Amino acid sequence: MQEENSSTMNVLLVEAFYGGSHKQLIDLLKENVEGCIAYTLPAKKWHWRARTAALHFMQSIPASSSYRVLFTSSVLNLCELVALRPDLASLKKVLYFHENQLVYPVRKVQERDFQYGYNQVLSCLVADVVVFNSFFNMESFLSSISCFMRRMPDYHPKDLDKVIRPKCQVLHFPLQFPDVTRFLPNHKLLRRAAEVSHVDGVSALQGQQQHSQDDPQASWPEELASQARDVCLNPEPGRGKLDQEEDLWRSPSNPENQGAEGEKDVMAKGIKGVEGQTKPLHIVWPHRWEHDKNPELLFRTLLKLKERDLDFQLSVLGETFTDVPEIFAEARVLLDAHILHWGFLPSKDDYFRVLCQADVVVSTAKHEFFGIAMLEAVHCGCYPLCPKSLVYPEIFPAEYLYSTPEQLCKRLQGLCRRPHVARRHNIKVNTTAYSWVALKEGFKSLLTGQGYHCS
Structure with a gap:
């Protein structure tokens, strides 16, 4: 052509x-x-x-x-x-x-x-x-x-x-990020408004993440280059970032908890209704249905959550090709009660609408050189969880990375029990740097x- x-x-x-x-x-x-x-x-x-x-x-x-x-x-x-x-x-x-x-x-x-x-x-x-x-x-x-x-x-x-x-x-x-405002639920709109009100602080944070425009390779951290060579990383010790955030939120000494109409108070009110408190955590996996995306890890983790009687909703999107791994058919049956969406959505509007309704986007990839779907989901307000390997440390701050299957399960388990933590979190990923x-x-x-x- x-x-x-x-x-x-x-x-x-x-x-x-x-x-x-x-x-x-x-x-x-x-x-x-x-x-x-x-x-x-x-x-x-x-x-x-x-x-x-x-x-x-x-x-x-x-x-x-x-x-x-x-x-x-x-x-x-x-x-x-x-x-x-x-x-x-x-x-x-x-x-x-x-x-x-x-x-x-x-x-x-x-x-x-x-x-x-x-x-x-x-x-x-x-x-x-x-x-x-x-x-x-x-x-x-x-x-x-x-x-x-x-x-x-x-x-x-x-x-x-x-x-x-x-x-x-x-x-x-x-990437050409679309305007998804019309698809965003109230708590994401409130969170986006809070992020805009702190634009100076956010810009400073994003500036730290960007590589030098004049010589990006000169600023490429040796640690990440080593990760690219070695791929496998040591488990991250200590408690997760979300646990620390939850402690800070609950602490009566937190100044933001003392004001009646602080930005977090407004956001909390926006998510403490039916949508924020009673609605289960919505997990989305928007990747190709192939073995290199490691769907086995995803479904194995979700089945553990199910065994522990944790409530969640699931959307499994992405394209399918000739040889679909057998695990998808098995998981479709075993996780049926949790599934909201299953399969490729040819309409871009439908695809972005699901991403906007989701709370957490997960990658379990064994292969990823960039990760368009993860960035699109973050653009739609999803909290990302990615392997601490491949391209992900280059794009995502450490708090969104997991080193082992056990860490992924623990992070999702915590979010299933406290979905409001993901819903009010201001995501620290500079998607603008990857725009056209x-x-x-x-x-x-x-x-x-x-x-x-x-x-």
Whole structure:
């Protein structure tokens, strides 16, 4: 498929898997960057797209002297394309990583097809700029190259990571957050009003979370880079942040509890009615129904809550594909009394309406390089609980992270007993930093090609 935006195109967008986040990014660039033309393939049969898309694009992309920049995702074997089409080799070649195949989880090591990761390494070697959607994605890829190449029986290449690293940069995936005000329940509207009234303080907090715009990699904490390399972290000792918040709220010495009309008093009144006190905690899990999202951990945890006679409501959203893990059918029966929504919601309004009604959003992922669904849920006012690994420490403060299945169960157990704690909590995640508004200049600069000369 091709779509032309003007008669003088100079940015060639090539996407071998035009679906999901890949489609969202291509559409954003087409709509907002002048002079783009896109060539895409439908988001089907991912493995064949990775193997053969270059041959298709060799024939479908017409020759043109107007091209200046070639932008593609790492699904495409860029090395093959520029070898088959030497006229494209002279362009500024930008490779964007939504995910990387060197650490993408497989059930058995034997199942990892060497060719996919090998294609990505070759693509990096011929690209001029290699862009990752997160620091975790970049560090996990670069630090895995040497080990990955040792799977070759002999003649192992050396120091490929050192060749590729100077080309690398991070430009987070840009989200277009919708206005969800009309979907928000009263307690979330009250909480949002309280957050706006403290905008100066919130801005200061968010500023601490943002990486330097001039040199984001210079400010990338070594601790998080280490997490990207090691993935597994030690359990976090001590009591959880929510327990401490609850103690503070209950304490008569808390000045905010002494005023009759303080902001928290107003918020408390807004959630102490039927909606805030008697309505069970609403948990949402908005992820793909695949093994790498670890649904087994989610349902195992929820069944423990059920066994302990804890009340909660559940929405399991996300897309399904050919091979749905069996645990979903089992959980549908065992958790039937708790289920509010089950399955993919094709309507964006319906999807965001459920997120707005939910209290807590949970990730149990074994693989996550960015996490669009979690940020969308936070935008809708959900309290996040994420693994203390993968990309999550890069985006979410420590109070929203759990290290072990036991910690996840304990956190959810506490929230089931005190759902009002989640409902009144001011979420300390700077979603604005991941919006298209904040990131568009970076993408526009990447695609202008100004000042670029191919060596």
